Amino acid sequence: MNVKQIFNACKKRRGRSRYLLSVPVKVGDGAQIDARIVCVRNRSNRKDWIALICTDMTIDENEIIRIYGKRWDIEVFFKTCKSFLKLGTEYHGLSYDALTAHTAFVFLR
Numbered sequence: 443m444n445v446k447q448i449f450n451a452c453k454k455r456r457g458r459s460r461y462l463l464s465v466p467v468k469v470g471d472g473a474q475i476d477a478r479i480v481c482v483r484n485r486s487n488r489k490d491w492i493a494l495i496c497t498d499m500t501i502d503e504n505e506i507i508r509i510y511g512k513r514w515d516i517e518v519f520f521k522t523c524k525s526f527l528k529l530g531t532e533y534h535g536l537s538y539d540a541l542t543a544h545t546a547f548v549f550l551r
Contacts, residue, residue, distance in 0.1 A: 460504060461503050462481045464479070467479055479495050527548045
């Protein structure tokens with residue numbers, strides 16, 4: 443089953459819960475890994491939702507949402523750097539040290 447089929451097949455949480463659905467699943471071909479899918483309502487469009495997947499089964503749903511929120515902020519930062527500061531187009535080197543120096547100069551600029 444794909445995520446949309448899982449979402450439609452399972453019973454959702456009612457009320458003002460932080461998440462709509464939390465389902466343990468097995469992922470992968472061959473050697474399968476235990477994971478948890480947490481479906482969260484989109485704040486700007488209440489009919490829309492996103493699915494978060496976590497392979498650490500000891501973490502509860504609220505912690506998964508918190509960690510993903512912090513990670514999303516980092517992803518937005520990187521996207522902003524690549525787009526507005528042209529980090530993806532101005533520099534084509536492979537050295538980590540040179541990339542770090544170039545990024546520092548771009549931020550100073």
